[in-house]
Amino acid sequence: MKHLHSGKVRDLYELPGGELLMVARDTISAYDFVLEPVIPDKGKILTQLSLWWFEQLADVVPNHVISTELPDGAPAEWAGRAVVVRRLEMVPVECVARGYLTGSGLKEYRRSGSVCGVPLPEGLVDGSKLPEPIFTPTTKAALGAHDEPMTFAEVVSAVGAEVAERLREVTVEIYRRGARLAAERGIIVADTKIELGWSPEGELVLADEVLTPDSSRFWPADRWAPGGPQPSFDKQFVRDWLTSAEAGWDRASGDPPPPLPPHIVERTRAKYIEAYERLTGRAFG
Structure with missing residues (x-):
């Protein structure tokens, strides 16, 4: 190999x-x-x-x-x-769909009333459900750099109108299907990121990972309460610890984060396993 x-x-x-x-x-x-x-x-x-x-x-x-x-x-x-x-030629766009407003999308909404050029209703708060799922793509940054939001027009400029429309269609449909199945199991899929690529035959193919706690925000449906951060089955738990007083990390400093303490490691593992077991109906291990 x-x-x-x-x-x-x-x-x-x-x-x-x-x-x-x-x-x-x-x-x-x-x-x-x-x-x-x-x-x-x-x-x-x-x-x-x-x-x-x-x-x-x-x-x-x-x-x-x-x-x-x-x-x-x-x-x-x-x-x-x-x-x-399969070996693929990866699409040069991070394909993201959102059904709820939080994270970087919330920050952009507070600045402009829109996310990736998609206008949204007034009065939305952290955790609000959107009127319908939206396509909110980003750039693909190198390791250590940050992905930047893209408008649909910018995606069209990068890959052409026909491909851009196909990326939006597939991304939103994957989100809809995933959110519907997860809802039956008591989990809200707030947003998700997918990777798409082209096969040598010109077929658009789903790659990497899909609808995992790394690539999505999973919230327990019975505890959803718009207006602030939501409980989660994903790595938002780790992000929240990193920005807490307990971690003592100044994100703006550019310094690496501190090591995760054992209790955060254990809780993160437990959250990932719970997401897997609730979604699939299978025991992990």
């Missing part, structure tokens, strides 16, 4: 036949930093949850998975966190 790339949470290898092997590590990132220590089992949770979602979304868009079997020579500890996938 030839190592090609290491991202914030995944390593990519080229196999002898030209396929790719994607391996999810247990690292967690926030605010453009890879944090320490790792969250035990996180890579397996994300991989197994993504595989479940790929099955649920198969009629919406094809995905990049070829096999979940470990190839010859792969370390045994990669089992459950490694997937053989």
Whole structure:
């Protein structure tokens, strides 16, 4: 196997036949930093949850998975966190859909009354449900840099009108499908980010991960209360700790965040497992 790339949470290898092997590590990132220590089992949770979602979304868009079997020579500890996938030409846009207002979208709304050029009603607060899901793409920043919001017109300039419309259509439909299935299990999907790429045959393909606690905001439906931060089953829990007085980190300083204490590591792992088990109906482990 030839190592090609290491991202914030995944390593990519080229196999002898030209396929790719994607391996999810247990690292967690926030605010453009890879944090320490790792969250035990996180890579397996994300991989197994993504595989479940790929099955649920198969009629919406094809995905990049070829096999979940470990190839010859792969370390045994990669089992459950490694997937053989198709080689794609990735779309140069982060495709994001929002059904609720929070995070960077809320900040932009407070400044302009819109998110990524999409005007929204007056009077929305942190956690408000939007009238309908919206497409809020961003740039794809390099490791350590920050993704910047894009308007739909800017996406059209980057990829052309026909492709831009297809990206919006697929992203919003994945969000709608995911939000509907999650709602049946007591979870609100506030927003989600997906990765799309082109196959050699020109087919648009869903890649990387989908509807995980890393790429989405998951809120317990029975505790949803617009007007402030929501309880969550995702890494917002880690973000909130990093900006708390307990962490003592000045985000504006540019210094790396402090190590996560054991109780935050344990609670994060528990939240990821609960999200997996509630969504899939399967026990983790």
